[in-house]
Amino acid sequence: MEFTPRRLFGVKPSKATFLIPFLVSVLLVGSQGDSNAALDNIVTERMAEESHRQDSAYLLIFIMLLTLTILTIWLFKHRRVRFLHETGLAMIYGLLVGVILRFGIHVPQSMSDVILGCAVNASPATLLVNVSGRFYEYTLKGEVTPGKGHQDDEMLRKVTFDPEVFFNILLPPIIFHAGYSLKRRHFFRNIGSILAYAFVGTVISCFVIGLIMYGFVSFMKVVGQLGGDFYFTDCLFFGAIVSATDPVTVLAIFNELKVDVDLYALLFGESVLNDAVAIVLSSSIVAYQPAGDNSHSFEAMAVLKSLGVFVGVFSGSFALGVVTGVVTAFVTKFTKLRDFPLLETALFFLMSWSTFLLAEACGFTGVVAVLFCGMTQAHYTFNNLSPDSQDRTKQLFELLNFLAENFIFSYMGLTLFSFQSHVFNLLFIIGAFVAIFLGRAANIYPLSFLLNLGRRNKIGSNFQHVMMFAGTH
Known part of the structure; x- marks a missing residue:
């Protein structure tokens, strides 16, 4: 490859020849960083969509509970049933759904999860993680139940009384x-x-x-x-x-x-x-x-x-x-x-x-x-x-x-x-x-x-x- 006698970035051609590999490497590293950032954004968006879908499903559970309670209340009033109050009925339905969620539903684990060990004396409320020079903030959600995946814990945590x-x-x-x-x-x-x-x-x-x-x-x-x-x-x-x-x-x-x-x-x-x-x-x-x-x-x-x-x-x-x-x-x-x-x-x-x-x-x-x-x-x-x-x-x-x-x-x-x-x-x-x-x-x-x-x-x-x-x- 030949170069013109003109200066490159204010440097004589002889010196510019040695700078070209360096500039190419910088551009490659920069493009790689941009691609990593774009990949992170895609992953984050997909996780947000999945979280939104799960939250909608959990809220739907409560809506269906209320719907079932209202229909049963109407049936009890129509049949003049007085041995059980509507509040007790709502709690019984909640108990049944809680049993199903706890023992009958398993949330599949995400393949992108990474588990790293770190010895600390207490659980931090907020954690800053340095990944390739980019800092990410994580918030403490709770302890993972032994023998269960954290996805199951997350599901139960979202429907637990807040x-x-x-x-x-x-x-x-x-x-x-x-x-x-x-x-x-x-x-x-x-x-x-x-x-x-x-x-x-x-x-x-x-x-x-x-x-x-x-x-x-x-x-x-x-x-x-x-x-x-x-x-x-x-x-x-x-x-x-x-x-x-x-x-x-x-x-x-x-x-x-x-x-x-x-x-x-x-x-x-x-x-x-x-x-x-x-x-x-x-x-x-x-x-x-x-x-x-x-x-x-x-x-x-x-x-x-x-x-x-x-x-x-x-x-x-x-x-x-x-x-x-x-x-x-x-x-x-x-x-x-x-x-x-x-x-x-x-x-x-x-x-x-x-x-x-x-x-x-x-x-x-x-x-x-x-x-x-x-x-x-x-x-x-x-x-x-x-x-x-x-x-x-x-x-x-x-x-x-x-x-x-x-x-x-x-x-x-x-x-x-x-x-x-x-x-x-x-x-x-x-x-x-x-x-x-x-x-x-x-x-x-x-x-x-x-x-x-x-x-x-x-x-x-x-x-x-x-x-x-x-x-x-």
Whole structure:
């Protein structure tokens, strides 16, 4: 090959001759890097498509569960079958699907998987991997079950109960609908008793459950059924978690049974408000432990600190819910949104849902905030809405409430078999049932006796028994 006398890139021909192989190699390396990047993009797109297809299949499973539940509910109502409630039915269907997914379905392994070993002391939440000078970020999803491929673990992980989905998507419409459709006169007529059960009763249940569980775990250590450290503060933390009653099941069953309005107000009010108490109790129990001290003893100042936190959380949640409702009422009153019912309904829906998310983002409890938002919206905003929007908002939240309730119970039933970190200890389970039962009894019966001393409309023994057993779920 001959070269012209002209300079190549400003270099004399003799020197350019030696540079040509180098330039060719650089171009080859560059093109190879581009081809690798393109190949990576193709692989990533294919994985995204496969993941999308699987996610659609998993979501379809839940939709079919809801469809089957609705058809069975219709059949039960048509045949006047009353021995099984729809919530139990949804959970049974979820259990059956969970068994099929856990033991009957196997996801084929991808041939592109690469397993490399690396010794670390703890599982990193995020991992950066250097592959040929390109960095890739990976997020921790969970432990791979021994004897199963990680594709099967991924399938079970995607259908397992996700707290974020529950709290941010499923729970807000249920609580808002309860506040929006609540008979406010009966609620505020019993507000003193509701606050007593929610605040004082939850604290009593927490400490009774904690004391009983501490006795059980001490006994389990003696008989060799429990290893490791299990402190009294750990038992109190467990008591704080389980002492808060669940409003979803209360609402679902009581709405169907058409129970007494005062009983409904007492149980519903307690189940919603004690959420704030349980949050503060659990965080306070952690604050009781001095920094750097393994004795798990209590600090006196932590009591006052937790009391202040509780007042702040509850009052902040209450104020946030009321303010959001009032703002929506002003917007609907002083604008002409009522001329556009679709926009009016959309604004009402978004403002109501954002109350829960705003409260959680600010460190308050969204359940309390969205409850009082619903009550404020019903008292003020509802009268400002156009007739079309009034009907739409009622029907919209009634529909969302029905779907969310049944979805939750199907979700819970399915999770029993899809959850991958079950640890069954029969003695601990028995102890927990006994502790919860006695803790609830120590809450309801003494407080009801004291409250009846100052109530005109007494809380009867039958009501107390219902409240006792309704709070042990």
